[in-house]
Amino acid sequence: MATISSHCFRHLPPRIPKFRASSSLSLSTLSCSLAQEEDLDRNGNASSITTTNGNSSSYFPKRGQTLELVCESLAFKGKGLCKVTDTGFVVMCDRALPGERFIGRVTRKKGNYAEVSKVKTISPPRDIVDAPCEYASHCGGCKTQNLSYEAQLRAKEDQVRELVVHVGRFSHKELELEGVMKPIVTCHIQFHYRNKMEFSFGPYKWLPKESLHERQAGSDNYALGLHVPGFFDKVLNVDKCLLQSDPANKVLAAVQDCWRDPQLDFSPYDVHSHKGFLKHLMLRTGRDVVTGHPEVMVNFVTSSNKPELLKFLVDKLSAFPEVVSIINNVNTSVGNTSVGEEEYTLYGKSCITETLRGLTFQISANSFFQTNTHQAEVLYELIEEYAGITGDGSEVVLDLFCGTGTIGLALANSVKHVYGYEVVPQAIADARLNAEINGIHNATYVQGDLNKIDENFGKNFPKPDIVISDPNRPGMHMKLIKFLLKLKAPRIVYVSCNPATCARDLDYLCHGVAEQNIEGCYKLVGLQPVDMFPHTPHIECGITSLVQDISQGWVFKVEIAAETHASLLHDLTNVCLPKPF
């Protein structure tokens, strides 16, 4: 195995600033890089790399150089972790799969590792299967569709284990012998599981080299689809996505069928010139809580407010019985996100509904809701199990990063009170509404930034018996870590969509913050990865259950989420702007 530092995250500042989707890749790769740094320190030789067989070499590949490589495993975000055959030098390669021997060309060097692009496969990966989706080899969404599902699960589980060992500083013995690390939970529905997809409009269809001759002219060349990985301005035209529901695919096909017609006068938004009208098409699928039938929300994100232009599409799509809501988010900024400054309901309702753990939730165009509803049921059941609620109605739950309140509300009927904290005001409004719709009166929701808490945080609610923490990718701020270390809650359930930051936070909570002379006071008692997003590189580090000191435990969920989410790709490109198409 290529080495990964056992203390690499100790080199990081207590909290990584601006840690976004893009940086999650670097966290994983950084693990390798820092591993080598550690070797360098030990050896006292700045150009020395320790290879797997213990040999040293001063081998640093040059940009443009071709190398023979073997992919060992998948790193976070699905990049293949490889090593140069002779030297063991670590490189990362997009779309390289475990067991694959190939020739790669070095595209960039990063500290002590390099990134390569694949030139030619010498021998195929293990566990390869035919990808059912025609776009799988180029689309940013399903990077591992051609890897058997069992192998995907193994790779995700290994990734979580490696991060918790090397970043979180837990030993294999603790994880395995003490039964802390549980086998990853399978997602039984492996296609059509996403309830939300965001497609982007673009002025040119991106085509792979071998298809360039198929380039069309004029509006026929307009694209509506998903981003090519790493490129905010390259849109792969997609007529159907195997991750979204059938009714959503019907809507996508209907839009694709007509929107390029010059008579409709649509122009796709150009992210370079900032001209054009149509930015994104977001499709969300919920359920009518009475009939159980699917209901679809169509959200057009446009650069200006021109409802007359959208009328043809609204009339066409509203004829589908599943389409119950057509929304227009107007986003006049040059940024290309889907959240508009203004939102208009062009047809039907402003929200759709979904049920989770027997409760009803209203979902508006931009509210956060777990994207895999089926697996969210599984996840929430595990959270409940790890929370170890007694059911006698005496316990207080603190629901940190509560979003629209789904986790806390699912627990509310078994506890005394739920206190939820969340930064987005609309999410707090939705959480209160969701409590009301479900007749829940023992939940209090407070809007606030958990990165900016002060010594007064905690004075407005009683000491919680159970803390649920479900931060987004950057994980928890040091201020919150310190609060939890002082709080000494009997139990914490940590739900995470980023195993790297989750492992870092587990380290702080259990082993302390040495730089600040603070001791840890929790014990990791359960680590449960859950596959929320098959075929994608994202891990829902399902549930990690930590228990204060000796007690019960925490839950930690490792998510392997879908990268198709356009906002993630935008984040990526903010860091490294590609050249125009």
Ligand SMILES: C[S@@+](CC[C@H](N)C(=O)[O-])C[C@H]1O[C@@H](n2cnc3c(N)ncnc32)[C@H](O)[C@@H]1O
């Ligand atoms: C992964 S989501 C979890 C939502 C919710 N627990 C659920 O399962 O539906 C993370 C949530 O944290 C919120 N959030 C992000 N940064 C925050 C901060 N600094 N303070 C409070 N909430 C924050 C986001 O708005 C988002 O709703």
